[in-house]
Amino acid sequence: MSELIASKIQSNPKYLQLVRQRDTLAWTLSAVVCVMYFGFTLMIAFAPDVLTQPIAADSVIPLGMLMGVGVILASCVLTGVYVYKANQTFDPIVSEIVREASK
Amino acid sequence: MKIFKNTFFALLAMIGVFASGLAQAADAAVSAVATASAVASASAVAPAAAPAEVPLNWHAIVMFVLFVAVTLVITYWAATRTKTASDFYAAGRGITGFQNGMAIAGDYMSAASFLGIAALVYFNGFYGLLFSVGWLVGWPIILFLIAERLRNLGKFTYADVVSFRLKQGPVRTMAAISSLIVVIWYLIGQAVGAGQLLHTLVPQISYRESIVVVGALIITYVTFGGMKATTWVQIIKAGLLLGGATMMAIGVMAHENFSFAKLFNDAVAAHPKHLDIMKSVVPIGAKANPIESISLGLTLMFGTAGLPHILMRFFTVTDSKAARKSVLYGTCFIGFFYILTFIIGFGAIVLVANNPEYVADLTKSVLVLKGGGSMPAVYLSHALGGDFFLGFIAAVAFATILAVVSGLTLAGASALSHDIYANVIMKGTATEKQEVWMSKMMVIGLGVLAVILGIAFEKQNVAYIVALTFSIAACTNFPILVLSLFWRGLTTRGAVLGGYTGVFGSIGLLIIGPTVWTKVLAMGPAIFPYDFPTFVVLPTVLIVAYIASITDNSESAKKERAAFDAQMIRAETGLGAEVGASH
Numbered sequence: 240m241s242e243l244i245a246s247k248i249q250s251n252p253k254y255l256q257l258v259r260q261r262d263t264l265a266w267t268l269s270a271v272v273c274v275m276y277f278g279f280t281l282m283i284a285f286a287p288d289v290l291t292q293p294i295a296a297d298s299v300i301p302l303g304m305l306m307g308v309g310v311i312l313a314s315c316v317l318t319g320v321y322v323y324k325a326n327q328t329f330d331p332i333v334s335e336i337v338r339e340a341s342k
Numbered sequence: 343m344k345i346f347k348n349t350f351f352a353l354l355a356m357i358g359v360f361a362s363g364l365a366q367a368a369d370a371a372v373s374a375v376a377t378a379s380a381v382a383s384a385s386a387v388a389p390a391a392a393p394a395e396v397p398l399n400w401h402a403i404v405m406f407v408l409f410v411a412v413t414l415v416i417t418y419w420a421a422t423r424t425k426t427a428s429d430f431y432a433a434g435r436g437i438t439g440f441q442n443g444m445a446i447a448g449d450y451m452s453a454a455s456f457l458g459i460a461a462l463v464y465f466n467g468f469y470g471l472l473f474s475v476g477w478l479v480g481w482p483i484i485l486f487l488i489a490e491r492l493r494n495l496g497k498f499t500y501a502d503v504v505s506f507r508l509k510q511g512p513v514r515t516m517a518a519i520s521s522l523i524v525v526i527w528y529l530i531g532q533a534v535g536a537g538q539l540l541h542t543l544v545p546q547i548s549y550r551e552s553i554v555v556v557g558a559l560i561i562t563y564v565t566f567g568g569m570k571a572t573t574w575v576q577i578i579k580a581g582l583l584l585g586g587a588t589m590m591a592i593g594v595m596a597h598e599n600f601s602f603a604k605l606f607n608d609a610v611a612a613h614p615k616h617l618d619i620m621k622s623v624v625p626i627g628a629k630a631n632p633i634e635s636i637s638l639g640l641t642l643m644f645g646t647a648g649l650p651h652i653l654m655r656f657f658t659v660t661d662s663k664a665a666r667k668s669v670l671y672g673t674c675f676i677g678f679f680y681i682l683t684f685i686i687g688f689g690a691i692v693l694v695a696n697n698p699e700y701v702a703d704l705t706k707s708v709l710v711l712k713g714g715g716s717m718p719a720v721y722l723s724h725a726l727g728g729d730f731f732l733g734f735i736a737a738v739a740f741a742t743i744l745a746v747v748s749g750l751t752l753a754g755a756s757a758l759s760h761d762i763y764a765n766v767i768m769k770g771t772a773t774e775k776q777e778v779w780m781s782k783m784m785v786i787g788l789g790v791l792a793v794i795l796g797i798a799f800e801k802q803n804v805a806y807i808v809a810l811t812f813s814i815a816a817c818t819n820f821p822i823l824v825l826s827l828f829w830r831g832l833t834t835r836g837a838v839l840g841g842y843t844g845v846f847g848s849i850g851l852l853i854i855g856p857t858v859w860t861k862v863l864a865m866g867p868a869i870f871p872y873d874f875p876t877f878v879v880l881p882t883v884l885i886v887a888y889i890a891s892i893t894d895n896s897e898s899a900k901k902e903r904a905a906f907d908a909q910m911i912r913a914e915t916g917l918g919a920e921v922g923a924s925h
Contacts, residue, residue: 244917245908249911257914269483272479273483275479276475276476276639281636284633287623300602301620301621304471308684314479317482318485322669326663333916
């Protein structure tokens with residue numbers, strides 16, 4: 240990559256916008272996963288009674304089991320959200336930036 | 343190439359000899375059984391006195407041999423198409439997102455997670471789920487922060503990315519040391535598991551023979567077929583494992599009239615600890631320990647995101663878009679699989695515990711099984727589908743070990759040949775041919791080492807291996823990689839000091855921790871009271887890397903910070919990234 244292309248990209252407002260948007264999404268979603276998972280982990284550590292209470296009076300299934308499966312499913316859904324957003328929004332901007340820089 | 347072809351056929355012949363040896367053993371066993379029964383019927387007294395010959399598990403052997411045959415054909419096919427370094431390390435960068443997603447699942451779902459989580463659930467109930475969750479949540483983080491940038495910046499190893507703008511020598515050495523420690527210990531765990539599993543399922547094959555077979559197959563796959571063969575072994579294994587686990591879960595649910603309520607009620611009734619299996623967030627009988635729980639959580643999540651053989655998979659795809667897709671597929675496969683293992687574990691409580699066919703001694707414990715602690719899932723397959731299904735699941739477990747060990751061996755060999763040999767020792771002057779040759783030698787070396795260590799560790803307590811490998815990955819590879827990608831301020835000094843803090847901090851605290859200090863070394867009460875040191879080491883690594891970087895005012899440090907912009911452009915746009923094979 241030549242210096243010229245690099246400086247062109249760096250001064251392209253679309254590039255700055257891409258970096259800002261993608262970083263925001265990536266770190267937000269990472270934070271969501273961490274809050275979800277470490278929320279679950281902190282409950283294991285400090286409030287296990289909440290997790291082990293049954294979901295209904297006549298059931299043996301603990302609430303934490305649903306929450307654990309929920310964290311697994313949510314992780315799959317959030318990866319889907321990121322991939323969708325990246326395909327729809329970020330990829331077209333990237334190809335535009337690359338096209339403009341190599342002009 | 344010709345030499346390799348000849349060696350390939352020589353190895354094939356060796357495996358053939360081994361197979362015929364098996365057949366002889368089988369004949370011997372059959373005739374022994376026949377003689378025994380003849381003797382028994384002739385004397386017509388006390389047939390129980392006849393020697394307890396274990397019948398040969400034909401189904402398992404036929405399926406092992408079939409799997410091995412198919413993978414060897416693939417290896418031969420891959421060998422004819424593996425010419426360049428990029429073919430060898432990265433399958434020519436021609437793997438699609440879906441294929442890589444399967445291969446990621448095949449690389450990551452080890453026998454420890456299949457047999458291990460099922461066994462954790464079988465013994466402890468709900469507690470096993472905590473591992474399933476922890477082992478999955480690293481994946482979204484890999485996608486959001488690492489996968490695309492890694493593909494855009496790197497060539498063959500994650501050290502390429504960390505050393506992108508830093509000094510090659512010290513940074514690659516640190517990254518290679520940390521990778522190798524993770525890879526070698528992970529290999530030991532897999533080799534010991536393979537030996538025990540194969541020996542339990544087919545007692546006619548000894549522990550040592552099992553490990554030698556695994557070693558010979560791995561060396562064959564990886565030296566001849568490189569990443570292409572490794573990838574396809576992993577894809578096939580993932581398909582078999584997902585298929586097998588799905589059938590088991592369906593079998594369990596069919597037995598329970600497709601009612602989760604009935605499944606869990608029956609499990610609570612069948613388990614000797616009854617309702618405790620739904621009430622305990624630590625292993626049953628252990629004391630609750632909040633800090634340990636948090637440290638375990640950190641280790642599982644960030645450890646996943648720092649495993650060298652997993653990170654290596656992102657260099658096999660055509661571009662960053664495929665890298666991204668492959669994580670989505672991989673996460674969904676792995677998440678689905680972990681939910682299945684949970685059903686399998688509870689199914690085993692219902693169908694395997696209390697069953698005299700599987701339990702070692704009903705008068706002592708209704709849980710402890712013949713053949714050891716990793717058998718619940720294996721016996722469940724027998725309870726559901728008889729010898730045939732047991733044979734299938736046993737073959738799948740064996741395939742699982744082969745796939746994971748292949749990925750590990752290739753990752754270890756690439757750290758040695760690509761990072762240490764080509765870039766540190768030869769400083770980039772090695773030709774591609776030399777590098778690939780060196781890599782193949784390293785594969786053979788690591789394969790032999792895995793066999794030797796697997797045999798040496800047969801009787802050792804290897805329970806600390808998950809903690810060791812995941813801690814180093816979580817405390818070294820993951821934080822240093824993320825800092826190098828996102829923090830302009832990181833310098834060589836920060837990366838190297840931080841990295842070594844992670845490696846030696848993890849090892850040191852593990853040695854003085856309860857598992858190694860008290861149980862393995864028998865030195866009395868542990869100096870450091872926690873099994874997982876991540877909650878101390880990870881923050882320390884970040885602090886060390888930060889302070890060592892910001893106090894670094896050398897000229898080279900200034901250049902390294904200035905080079906961040908160019909690195910970022912390539913990471914974000916893929917400009918200058920290694921080109922993938924066209925489709």
